[in-house]
Amino acid sequence: MGNENRIVNGLLKLHIALCLLFIFAPIAGSFVFSLNSDRFPSLPLGEFSTEWYRLIWEDPLVWQGFANTVVVGLTVAVIATLLGFGGAYTDFRYNFTGKSFYLALAMLPPTIPVVIMGLAMLAFLSRVNLSGTTISVIIAHGVMCSPFAMAIIRLRLSQMDPDLEAASWNMGGNQWQTLRYVIIPFAKPAIFAALFITMAVSFDEFAVAWFVSGLNETLPVKILGFLQGQVSPRINAIGSLAFLSSMTLIILAQLLLRSPEDKKS
Amino acid sequence: MTKRPTLFSLILSMPLLIWQLTFFLFPLLFLVAISFWTVRNFQMQPDINFGNWERVLTRGVFWDAYFRTMVLATAAAAITSIIAFPASYAISFKMSEKAKRWMIFILIIPFFTSYLVRVYSLQVFLSDAGIVNAVFGYVGLGPFPMLNNAFGVIVGMITLTLPLVILLQTFSLNFVNRDLIEAAHNLRCGRLRTVFAVIVPSAKVGLVVAALFAFILSFGDFVSPLYLGGGNPPTLSIMITDFTKSGQQWPRAAVVAIMMIVTLLTVAFAAITYAYKERGK
Amino acid sequence: MKVNAEMEQQSEAIVKFDNVVKRFGNFTAVEKADFEIGRGEFLAIMGSSGCGKTTTLRMLAGLEDPTEGAIYLDGEKVNGKATWDRDTPMVWQSLALFPFLTVQENVEFALKMRGVGKEERRQRAEKWLEKMQITEFANRNINQLSGGQKQRVALARALVTEPKILLLDEPLSALDAHLKVRMQAVLSNLQKDLGITFVYVTHSMSEAFSMADRVVIMSRGQIEQIGTPEEIYREPYNRFVAEFLGSANIFDSVITGPSGSDGWKVDFEGGETSLSKDELPNAVQGQAVTFIVSAENMQLSAPDSGQPGILASVAGEEFIGGTAMVFLETETGHELKVQKSHDELSLLNLHAGSKVIVHWAPESCHILPGENL
Structure with a gap:
C-alpha cells in the first residue's frame, strides 16, 4: 500500500466524523433536550425531566394529530406502493412512445419545492372542495411518495432474471398468474420496504400537509404550529417519538431489502 | 410480443399516470392559470389579468428576495459540495464494502427525521445563549450572533442537503474506474493532483447533479430562512407562504412560484448541459 | 393423392416452419426459415451468437411472433397464439428457476398454472423429481443446489406436464466440461426414454453432434445446412x-x-x-x-x-x-x-x-x- 498516506487518511476520517457530528448533532440534541427540564437548554444542561413527554401525553390535540398522521400514513403507504408498483413494472416491462414523459411524470414530484407543491395542491384541491380534508393530505402525499415506492420496486425488478417471467408464461401462466405467482413474490421484500418507507416519508412531511390540511392537521403540521407559536420543547419530545417510529419503519425496510433470497428450508 | 396495449398493461400502468396527471401536473398547470386570476373580497375569480405579474415583478421587494434566495441557495450548494467532497472521497475510496454500506445507511437516516425538529434543535444550538456560544464562552470567545442572519440560514440549508450531497457524490465516485487512478499514479501524478486531474473530471456528472440537488432543495426551503434566518427580509418561499397563508393572495403566490420553477428549470438545464459537455469537439 | 401426402406429412412432423421471417426493427434475426421437425426427433440448432438460433426457438415457444410466414405445431398454425396457451416448455440458458420457491414448488409450477389440484400436483411432481434423481432436494431452496442439480430441476420442471416437445436453449453452457458430458448423456437417454421431440439450441458443435439426430446450422439468420451430424461432417454444404x-x-x-x-x-x-x-x-x-x-x-x-x-x-x-x-x-x-x-x-x-x-x-x-x- 505504497500509495496510502496515514496522515491524509487520518484527516479524512476526522472530516467524516465532523460531518456526521454536524448532521447528527441536531438530531441527538433534540433527544437530549426532550429529556431536559430547561425551556432554553444550554451548557451546563439542566436536570433530567420527562415533563415534556407528560405535556404531550396529556394534550388531546397532539393525540388527534397523531391519529391523523397514522391514518394518512397508512393510506398513503398503500396507495403509493400500488401506484409505484404499477409504474415500476411498466418501466421494467414495456417500451412505448412517450415513455420518458411517463417516467418524468412519475419521478419528478420530489424535485419540486414543497412550498410550490403545497400552493399548487391547495389551489387545486380547494377548487374541487377537498382542501382542508384528510383526503387532500392523502392525495398530496400520494403524489410525493409514489416516486419513492416506484424507485425501490424498480430497483428490485432490475435484479430479476428477465427469463423468470418468460419462463412462467412458457409454463402456462398467463400475465395475471405470472404477476401473482412470480413478479409479486420476487418483488415482495421491495414491496414491503416501499410500504414502510412511504409511510415514513408521509409521517415526516409537514410543508405540503400544512398547506392543504386545514384543521385536520397531521403531527408534523402540529410541530410547525408549535414552532410558529411560543418556543416549546414539546417539539423535541414529539420529534423524538416520531424519529423512533420512522427509524423502526426504515430498519424494517432495510432488513427486508437486505435479506438474501427467501430462505426456505 | 404484440404492440397493442393489453388490458393487463393498462391496468398496471394507468393508475400512476392518471394520479400524477390529475394531482401533480394538473395542479401545476392550474397554478399558471390562477396567476392571471383576480382576487375580490378574498375570493379568487377566473380572469385574464396581468396585474399580479405586474405587481410582483415591478416591486423591488420581489427582486430583493429573488437575489437573496439565489445567493443563499448558491452559497449553500457550493459550501455543501465542498464540505461533502472529502467525505465522499474517503467513503468511496478508503472504506471497505461493509463500512461503505453502513455509511450509506447512516446517511439515509436524516431523511427520515423531521427537518422541523432538526431546525428547532439548531435554534437551541445557535442562539446567543445556546450550546455553541456556551462552548465558545468556556474558552473566552463570543458570544457570536448565529441566529436570525444569513449564517443561520446557510447552516440550516447545509443540515438539509449535506447527507444527500455526500450520498450522490459517493455514488458517482464509486463509478470512477479504479484503473484510471492507478494509471495516473503510475504516470507520476501525485495524490492530490490525481484527485483534481482524474477523479473530479471522471465523476463530473455526479458531482454537478449533487450540487444541483443541493441548490434545488435550498432554493425552495422555507424552514431555514424562517426559523433560523428570522424570516425578514423574506426569501421567495417565505413570500409564497406569506401570500398564501395570511393575505389570501394566491394569484401573487402563484406568480412567485412560477418564477421559482422557471429559475429552477433554467439552472437545472444549464447544470445538466454543463455536466454532460464533452471535452474537445 | 396430394391431400394424402400432406396428411401424412402432418402426422410425421410435429413442427413446421413455413418461410418464417423475424425482424426486430431493421434487423433481420431470422430469414426464411423453412424446415420441419419430426416426432421424437432430437434436433439441434447450432450457430454462433446472434445467428438467430435462439430467436427461432423463442418463436416456437411463442415468446416471439414471426414477422412473416407461419409456424405449425402439431398441425395447428400457432402464429399469435400466446406462449401460455401452448405446451412448449423450455429449459433456459439461465435455467430461470424461481428463487423464491422450493425445488418441489418449482417443479409443480406448470401444473399449478394449469389449475391442477394440490394432491395431483404433488404426486406428478414427485414422479419427476424421482426420475431426475433429485427427490432428496425436494424441499431445498434453489440457491442451495449445485449446477448439475439445478439443471435436473429445470428439466423436471419443464417435463412435468408431459409435453410432446421440449425446447432447450443452451442449457449446459453454465456447466464445467466434466459435468457437461455427463448431462449430455442424461439428456440423450431421457430423450430416447420419453420418445418426445427435443429442440436443442447450442453454439457447441460437440454438444450438437453428439446428441442430435439432425443438426440445423444457422448464420446471420440464414439456415446454412440441415442434416445428420454424419452428413454435415462429411459433406458440408458451403464454405460457412x-x-x-x-x-x-x-x-x-x-x-x-x-x-x-x-x-x-x-x-x-x-x-x-x-x-x-x-x-x-x-x-x-x-x-x-x-x-x-x-x-x-x-x-x-x-x-x-x-x-x-x-x-x-x-x-x-x-x-x-x-x-x-x-x-x-x-x-x-x-x-x-x-x-x-x-x-x-x-x-x-x-x-x-x-x-x-x-x-x-x-x-x-x-x-x-x-x-x-
Whole structure:
C-alpha cells in the first residue's frame, strides 16, 4: 500500500466524523433536550425531566394529530406502493412512445419545492372542495411518495432474471398468474420496504400537509404550529417519538431489502 | 410480443399516470392559470389579468428576495459540495464494502427525521445563549450572533442537503474506474493532483447533479430562512407562504412560484448541459 | 393423392416452419426459415451468437411472433397464439428457476398454472423429481443446489406436464466440461426414454453432434445446412459450414481438364488432384470450383520422399487428445491443417519451419455444393 498516506487518511476520517457530528448533532440534541427540564437548554444542561413527554401525553390535540398522521400514513403507504408498483413494472416491462414523459411524470414530484407543491395542491384541491380534508393530505402525499415506492420496486425488478417471467408464461401462466405467482413474490421484500418507507416519508412531511390540511392537521403540521407559536420543547419530545417510529419503519425496510433470497428450508 | 396495449398493461400502468396527471401536473398547470386570476373580497375569480405579474415583478421587494434566495441557495450548494467532497472521497475510496454500506445507511437516516425538529434543535444550538456560544464562552470567545442572519440560514440549508450531497457524490465516485487512478499514479501524478486531474473530471456528472440537488432543495426551503434566518427580509418561499397563508393572495403566490420553477428549470438545464459537455469537439 | 401426402406429412412432423421471417426493427434475426421437425426427433440448432438460433426457438415457444410466414405445431398454425396457451416448455440458458420457491414448488409450477389440484400436483411432481434423481432436494431452496442439480430441476420442471416437445436453449453452457458430458448423456437417454421431440439450441458443435439426430446450422439468420451430424461432417454444404466445423481445408481451384472417364482434374498450388464427376456433372474446363479435404484425410510425407503433393512448412501444432493438429503454410501463404496421431507425427520429426509434403487421396475431396451452383 505504497500509495496510502496515514496522515491524509487520518484527516479524512476526522472530516467524516465532523460531518456526521454536524448532521447528527441536531438530531441527538433534540433527544437530549426532550429529556431536559430547561425551556432554553444550554451548557451546563439542566436536570433530567420527562415533563415534556407528560405535556404531550396529556394534550388531546397532539393525540388527534397523531391519529391523523397514522391514518394518512397508512393510506398513503398503500396507495403509493400500488401506484409505484404499477409504474415500476411498466418501466421494467414495456417500451412505448412517450415513455420518458411517463417516467418524468412519475419521478419528478420530489424535485419540486414543497412550498410550490403545497400552493399548487391547495389551489387545486380547494377548487374541487377537498382542501382542508384528510383526503387532500392523502392525495398530496400520494403524489410525493409514489416516486419513492416506484424507485425501490424498480430497483428490485432490475435484479430479476428477465427469463423468470418468460419462463412462467412458457409454463402456462398467463400475465395475471405470472404477476401473482412470480413478479409479486420476487418483488415482495421491495414491496414491503416501499410500504414502510412511504409511510415514513408521509409521517415526516409537514410543508405540503400544512398547506392543504386545514384543521385536520397531521403531527408534523402540529410541530410547525408549535414552532410558529411560543418556543416549546414539546417539539423535541414529539420529534423524538416520531424519529423512533420512522427509524423502526426504515430498519424494517432495510432488513427486508437486505435479506438474501427467501430462505426456505 | 404484440404492440397493442393489453388490458393487463393498462391496468398496471394507468393508475400512476392518471394520479400524477390529475394531482401533480394538473395542479401545476392550474397554478399558471390562477396567476392571471383576480382576487375580490378574498375570493379568487377566473380572469385574464396581468396585474399580479405586474405587481410582483415591478416591486423591488420581489427582486430583493429573488437575489437573496439565489445567493443563499448558491452559497449553500457550493459550501455543501465542498464540505461533502472529502467525505465522499474517503467513503468511496478508503472504506471497505461493509463500512461503505453502513455509511450509506447512516446517511439515509436524516431523511427520515423531521427537518422541523432538526431546525428547532439548531435554534437551541445557535442562539446567543445556546450550546455553541456556551462552548465558545468556556474558552473566552463570543458570544457570536448565529441566529436570525444569513449564517443561520446557510447552516440550516447545509443540515438539509449535506447527507444527500455526500450520498450522490459517493455514488458517482464509486463509478470512477479504479484503473484510471492507478494509471495516473503510475504516470507520476501525485495524490492530490490525481484527485483534481482524474477523479473530479471522471465523476463530473455526479458531482454537478449533487450540487444541483443541493441548490434545488435550498432554493425552495422555507424552514431555514424562517426559523433560523428570522424570516425578514423574506426569501421567495417565505413570500409564497406569506401570500398564501395570511393575505389570501394566491394569484401573487402563484406568480412567485412560477418564477421559482422557471429559475429552477433554467439552472437545472444549464447544470445538466454543463455536466454532460464533452471535452474537445 | 396430394391431400394424402400432406396428411401424412402432418402426422410425421410435429413442427413446421413455413418461410418464417423475424425482424426486430431493421434487423433481420431470422430469414426464411423453412424446415420441419419430426416426432421424437432430437434436433439441434447450432450457430454462433446472434445467428438467430435462439430467436427461432423463442418463436416456437411463442415468446416471439414471426414477422412473416407461419409456424405449425402439431398441425395447428400457432402464429399469435400466446406462449401460455401452448405446451412448449423450455429449459433456459439461465435455467430461470424461481428463487423464491422450493425445488418441489418449482417443479409443480406448470401444473399449478394449469389449475391442477394440490394432491395431483404433488404426486406428478414427485414422479419427476424421482426420475431426475433429485427427490432428496425436494424441499431445498434453489440457491442451495449445485449446477448439475439445478439443471435436473429445470428439466423436471419443464417435463412435468408431459409435453410432446421440449425446447432447450443452451442449457449446459453454465456447466464445467466434466459435468457437461455427463448431462449430455442424461439428456440423450431421457430423450430416447420419453420418445418426445427435443429442440436443442447450442453454439457447441460437440454438444450438437453428439446428441442430435439432425443438426440445423444457422448464420446471420440464414439456415446454412440441415442434416445428420454424419452428413454435415462429411459433406458440408458451403464454405460457412466447412469453416464452422473447423477441421476442413478449403481449396479454391480451377478445373484444368478431365481426369479419366469419371473425374475432373483440378489444380492447386502446383499440386494436382482429381474430383469425382458425380458431384459436378455439368462443369466445363476452366470453371472455378471449391472443394474441401478434411484434416484427418490429409497425408504427410517427408520432403525427400518423392511423393507428389504440395510443399509446405510447419507453422504450429495443437494437441487434441490423442491426436495433434498441425498447421502448415504453403509457399504462397495458404494455410493448411492436418490432423494426425502423435506416433505418425513423431516419425516425421516435425518442428516449426520444417518442410513437408502434403497430399491426399482423390476420394477424400468433397465439393461444396453451395459454392459451385
